[in-house]
Amino acid sequence: MDTVDLLRQFGEARAPSGYEAELRAVASERLGEFADDVRFDALGNVVALKRGEGDGPRPSLMLAGHMDEIALIVSGIEKGFLRVTRIGGWDARVLLGQRVTLHGRRELPGVVVSVPPHFSAPSEREKPVSLDKLFVDIGLPVDEVERQARVGDLITLRARLLRLNGAYVACKAMDDRASVAAMVLCLEQLARRRHAWDVYAVATVQEETGCIGAGAGAFGIEPTAAVAIDATFGQQPGALGPETFKMDGGPTLAVGPNIHPRMFDRLAAAAKALELPYQVEPVPGNSGTDAWSIQVARSGIPTALVGIPVRSMHTPVETVCLRDVERTGRLLAEFIVRLDEDFAATLVVKDAFAPAAPPPSGPPQAAPRPAAPPAGDAS
Amino acid sequence: VSALLRKLSEATGVSGREDEVRAMLVEELRGTADSARVDAMGNLVAMRRGTGASKLRVLIAAHMDEVGLMVTQVEDSGMLRFARVGGIDERILPARPVTIGPNRVPGVIAIKPVHLAEKGETDRVAAPKDLVIDVGATTKAEAERLVARGDVAAFLSEYVEPLPGSAWRTVQGKAFDDRAGCALAVALLAERLPFDLVAAFTVQEEVGLRGARVAAYAECPDCAFVLECTGANEMPVKKDLSPSTRLGAGPAITVMDASFIADPRLVDLLSATASRLGIPHQFKQPNIGGTDAGAIQRARAGVPSVTLAVPCRYIHAPTGILNLDDFDHALALMRESLQRLPGVIERSAT
Numbered sequence: 001m002d003t004v005d006l007l008r009q010f011g012e013a014r015a016p017s018g019y020e021a022e023l024r025a026v027a028s029e030r031l032g033e034f035a036d037d038v039r040f041d042a043l044g045n046v047v048a049l050k051r052g053e054g055d056g057p058r059p060s061l062m063l064a065g066h067m068d069e070i071a072l073i074v075s076g077i078e079k080g081f082l083r084v085t086r087i088g089g090w091d092a093r094v095l096l097g098q099r100v101t102l103h104g105r106r107e108l109p110g111v112v113v114s115v116p117p118h119f120s121a122p123s124e125r126e127k128p129v130s131l132d133k134l135f136v137d138i139g140l141p142v143d144e145v146e147r148q149a150r151v152g153d154l155i156t157l158r159a160r161l162l163r164l165n166g167a168y169v170a171c172k173a174m175d176d177r178a179s180v181a182a183m184v185l186c187l188e189q190l191a192r193r194r195h196a197w198d199v200y201a202v203a204t205v206q207e208e209t210g211c212i213g214a215g216a217g218a219f220g221i222e223p224t225a226a227v228a229i230d231a232t233f234g235q236q237p238g239a240l241g242p243e244t245f246k247m248d249g250g251p252t253l254a255v256g257p258n259i260h261p262r263m264f265d266r267l268a269a270a271a272k273a274l275e276l277p278y279q280v281e282p283v284p285g286n287s288g289t290d291a292w293s294i295q296v297a298r299s300g301i302p303t304a305l306v307g308i309p310v311r312s313m314h315t316p317v318e319t320v321c322l323r324d325v326e327r328t329g330r331l332l333a334e335f336i337v338r339l340d341e342d343f344a345a346t347l348v349v350k351d352a353f354a355p356a357a358p359p360p361s362g363p364p365q366a367a368p369r370p371a372a373p374p375a376g377d378a379s
Numbered sequence: 380v381s382a383l384l385r386k387l388s389e390a391t392g393v394s395g396r397e398d399e400v401r402a403m404l405v406e407e408l409r410g411t412a413d414s415a416r417v418d419a420m421g422n423l424v425a426m427r428r429g430t431g432a433s434k435l436r437v438l439i440a441a442h443m444d445e446v447g448l449m450v451t452q453v454e455d456s457g458m459l460r461f462a463r464v465g466g467i468d469e470r471i472l473p474a475r476p477v478t479i480g481p482n483r484v485p486g487v488i489a490i491k492p493v494h495l496a497e498k499g500e501t502d503r504v505a506a507p508k509d510l511v512i513d514v515g516a517t518t519k520a521e522a523e524r525l526v527a528r529g530d531v532a533a534f535l536s537e538y539v540e541p542l543p544g545s546a547w548r549t550v551q552g553k554a555f556d557d558r559a560g561c562a563l564a565v566a567l568l569a570e571r572l573p574f575d576l577v578a579a580f581t582v583q584e585e586v587g588l589r590g591a592r593v594a595a596y597a598e599c600p601d602c603a604f605v606l607e608c609t610g611a612n613e614m615p616v617k618k619d620l621s622p623s624t625r626l627g628a629g630p631a632i633t634v635m636d637a638s639f640i641a642d643p644r645l646v647d648l649l650s651a652t653a654s655r656l657g658i659p660h661q662f663k664q665p666n667i668g669g670t671d672a673g674a675i676q677r678a679r680a681g682v683p684s685v686t687l688a689v690p691c692r693y694i695h696a697p698t699g700i701l702n703l704d705d706f707d708h709a710l711a712l713m714r715e716s717l718q719r720l721p722g723v724i725e726r727s728a729t
Contacts, residue, residue, distance in 0.1 A: 241508070242451035242460045255529035256449060257395025257464070257583050260419065282529040284449040284462040285394070285586040300419035300593035349417035352405045352425075 001188055003322050004169060006030065006181045008161040011171035014101065016071030016154050017087050017209045020044055023067045027180055027203040034187035035201065045217045046203040050187055052196045059344040060198040061336060062223035062301075063186070064214045064290040065179030066207030066230070069172065070314060072100070072136070072155040080142035081113065081135040082149055088208035092131040094315045102138055103154040105147065110138035110155070159316040167248070167322040174318035175231035176207065178308045178325050182229055185329025190336060197224070197339045207290055215293030218301055224344045225263060225302040227335070228291035229328060232281060232307030234319070242282070245309045248321040250277035251328040252307035258287040258295055262346055263304035270335040276327050281307055302347040306331070380562060380706060381540060381550065383407065387558035391478060391533035393447030394464050394586045397421055398481070400443040404561060404580050411569045412578070422594045423580040425568060432573035433721040438600035438682070439567055439576065439713075440591055440671050441560030441607070442584035445553065446695050448477065448532040450512070453523055457516030459486070461507070464531060465585030469507045471696050477512060480530035486514040534697035548703035549626070555701045556694040557584065560606035563689070566710050567606075572717050584671050588638065591671030595678035602645060602683040602724045604713065605672040608701070609633075609663055609688035623667050624690040627702045629659030630709035633686035637666055638673025645685035648723050652716045658708050663688065683724060687713060 009030070015023035021044070028046045032038040035048035046067070052058045070088030072095075077083070082102070097114040101107055113135040117125065136155055138145060159172035171177075183201045190199065200221050205213035207230075218226060232252050233244040245252050253267050271278040283305070286292050291305040308328055311319040392400035401423050408415055412425035423443070446465035453459055459479075463469075473490035489511055493501065512532065516522035538552035564578045577598050581590035595603065609631055612623045624631040632649050633641050653660040663686075672684040689709050692700040 242462070257586050257589070259395075280528045282449050282451045282462070284451075284464040295420065296589055296592050298593070299597035300422070300590075302419045348419050352415035352417055352423060353409055353412075 001185065003181065003185070003326055004161070004163065006184060007169055007171065007174070007177065007325070010177035010180055011161050011173050012159070014156040015067050015069055015173070016156055017068040017206045019154055020067045020205045024203070027067060030184045031187060031201050031203065034184070034191045041217060041220055043213050043216050044205045045213045047217065047221065048187070048201040050190055050199045050201065052198045053194055054196065058196065058198045059224035059339070059341065060200060060221070061339065062200045062202055062218060062221055062226040062294065063183050063332065064202045064204050064217065064226065064228045064294060065183050066176045066204045066213065066290055067180060068205055068208050070208050071157070074149055074151055074153040074155065076151060077146060077149060080140070080145040081137055082155070084131070084134060084136055084155060086131060089314055090131070091314065092134060093128045095134055096129055098316060099158040100136055100155050101158050102136065102149060103156065104149040108138050108148060109158065110136045113137050157316045162317070164319065168319055169322060170317040170319045172316040172318060174310050174320045175313050176229070178231060178310065178320050179229035179328070182308065182325050182328035182332065185326060186332040186336070189330065189333035193333065193337050195337045195339065196341060197336060199336055204290055211290050211293040214290030215297055218294040218297035222298055223301060225260070225347060226291070226294045227263070227304045227306055227332065228289050228294060229306045229308065229332070230289040231310040231313055231318070233313060234309035234311040236311045245279045245281065245307070247309050247311065248323055249279050249309065251324060251331055252279045252281035252309065254281045254283045254287060254305035254307065256283035256287070257285065258283055258291050259304050260302035260347060263302055266338065266343070267304055267306065267331065267335050270338055271331055274330060274334050276331055278331070380566070381703060383562050383565065384550065384559065384706070385538040385552070387561055388538045388552040388554050391483065392443050392445055392554070393531040393533050394444040394583045396531045397443040397582045400558070400561070401580065404443070404565065407565050408568060418593065418597065420590050420593055421582040422590045424594055424598065425578045427568045427576045429572045429574040429576065434726050435574040435721055435724060436598070436600050437574055437576055437717065437720065438579060438595065438598055438603040438675065439564050440579040440581055440594065440603060440605050440675060441564045442557045442581045442590065442671055443561060444582055444585050445533065445556070446585050447534070450479065450526055450528055450530045450532065453519050453526070453528060454511070455519050457518050457522040458489070458511035458513055459522065459526065461512055461532065463507060466695055468695070470504055472507060472510055473505050475697060476535040477532040478535050479512065479514065479526045479532040484514055484525045485535065486512040486532065489513040536697045549700050550703060551698050551700050553697055553699065555689070555691045555699045556608040559608040559689045559691065559701060559706060563606045563706070563710055563713065567713055567717070570714060570717070573721055576717070581671055588669065588671050588674035592674040592678060595675040595682055599679060600682055601727050602642070603672065603675045604645070605670050605675065605684060605686040606713070607670050607686050607688035608691045608694065609668065610694045611690035611692045613692065623664045624661055624688070626690050626692060626700065627704060628661045628690070629653070630705055630712055631661050631663040631688045631690055633663045633670070633672070633688065635665040636663065636668050636670065636686070638669025639676045639684065641672070641685040642683035644723050645683060648716050648719060649685065649687060649712060652719060653712050656711070656715055658712050660708070660712065
């Protein structure tokens with residue numbers, strides 16, 4: 001499978017939070033190639049099931065990558081110009097002069113207005129234009145604009161995938177289409193390998209507006225465990241701090257309250273088995289990802305979080321390294337084929353007063369640090 | 380009770396890494412609780428069977444976790460960058476001893492000498508992103524033999540009883556929020572009640588009431604009592620504002636806080652019981668803080684809930700001050716209120 005084609009197909013599809021239909025069609029087709037069953041749930045999540053081997057009931061793993069992207073929405077029409085507000089977290093500074101699509105009575109191209117320097121005083125140009133002063137211009141007469149657009153119409157950014165040097169590509173919405181692509185790559189591998197657990201690859205809705213789809217999806221599926229996959233910060237000039245990660249350094253594996261320690265251990269062990277590089281991502285609280293809402297569904301779901309480093313996140317030129325996307329797909333597949341029936345039992349302790357259980361069988365616990373004893377070792 | 384509180388206070392259990400506290404509680408409950416399990420998030424859920432006189436299913440909850448820090452980067456110099464886990468005022472961080480990771484590696488939060496401060500620097504708060512933990516390592520490799528990215532750090536703070544045997548029974552230490560609640564729950568599980576009592580020792584309260592939510596979902600209780608340790612803000616202020624709670628004035632009943640409105644029947648039960656028995660008690664000033672009750676109340680089809688808290692000065696800081704009389708009164712009040720609970724709350728239909 002060609003990773004660039006996959007990223008292009010996913011990245012160029014338009015799917016603002018709450019309006020994911022266009023990507024839903026593409027994602028269900030690509031995930032469906034390797035799944036036993038594909039369905040949409042009530043909120044619009046795509047749920048692709050790849051069954052494990054043997055007679056049921058089998059434990060199940062939920063993978064979650066979100067389909068939705070940040071966008072704009074029309075908040076007013078003034079003299080033929082569209083006032084906008086944001087769906088998801090935009091930095092208004094990147095919007096000036098961007099090409100957009102108005103999803104009104106019909107699709108119309110437009111541009112975010114930028115006042116030429118000829119018409120602005122130097123002092124005005126020292127401050128960024130705030131979102132409430134930005135307009136979108138679709139270049140039509142006032143009465144035609146009023147026929148075509150109304151308050152509540154969506155506006156998406158127009159972007160084509162751009163191949164950069166080497167293994168790097170840039171496109172809008174790589175957060176989180178890179179992860180949806182990694183799920184496809186994972187299922188492709190699983191089609192050739194044996195695995196005991198059922199796998200639900202879920203392309204979720206409305207992550208950018210509060211991780212809504214994943215929580216509902218996890219409640220409905222009630223998986224034994226879950227792995228969310230999301231974009232994380234790639235290193236770039238001005239962003240080299242502890243919350244950033246090397247591009248082409250492999251996926252990140254999060255640690256922190258959002259993560260079940262045994263799930264982290266298993267992912268790290270799978271990476272080691274593949275001799276695949278990975279980076280540890282400390283997340284002290286809310287991960288701001290689907291993992292956060294999945295973890296507290298029903299009686300609690302043992303959850304892990306895998307990150308794909310993305311540069312220039314939440315812009316129309318989100319940049320990823322193809323190798324990181326491919327590594328993520330391989331890592332997930334390896335993690336899944338190494339899941340055995342016994343692993344599920346190590347994620348909770350049915351009887352905390354029973355003598356300590358022998359160490360779980362299966363792959364060696366390859367990541368001795370962070371070395372907090374797992375949740376299971378209570379007694 | 381002081382002995383148990385000391386053990387629990389000095390144990391470390393930063394949100395998401397509550398293992399040490401949980402292991403300690405399992406040992407404390409062996410022999411009193413009839414069963415105990417650990418769920419997918421790490422909540423310890425114990426059950427003590429009642430006499431069977433009442434079919435009520437009652438939940439008491441106390442959180443095991445405490446606020447702390449997480450190592451986010453090991454620098455080439457061997458210094459550790461960190462982020463905060465839970466709500467910590469950044470001004471208390473400089474020059475603070477901590478222990479890092481499961482092996483309790485000691486470290487200190489470094490700050491440059493005042494002699495070297497630039498003009499105006501001492502007028503500004505030292506931002507946490509500019510602070511580092513010093514474990515005494517001189518290279519990255521040396522530091523990484525001791526700690527790893529993602530390890531959590533807890534305040535290092537010894538439990539002390541300044542005037543043992545005196546009438547003013549205050550103790551000082553860390554994480555009374557909410558190990559005091561844990562100690563209360565341990566004591567209550569030793570009681571023989573008319574109904575089955577479920578105690579949830581929850582995780583991740585400090586990062587968003589996360590553990591209580593799933594524990595309440597799994598247990599489907601008819602009502603819940605959240606046992607807490609709440610801030611006592613008694614610092615003198617210019618305006619005559621009433622303090623949130625007062626040390627030594629008895630346990631604090633929550634009518635409403637930022638996370639929920641308590642069930643009036645349970646508030647009445649606690650206050651009427653206290654009045655009848657002459658147990659000192661107070662009402663927490665409304666709208667400050669939140670507790671697991673905010674999550675438990677919303678579980679499934681809803682759970683009538685209330686919070687009872689032991690007041691403590693300087694919560695979320697390395698050293699809090701708590702009055703053991705308040706603790707004893709909280710225990711006495713809970714004990715009696717649970718006995719009187721049947722009739723106040725109905726068994727739900729399911």
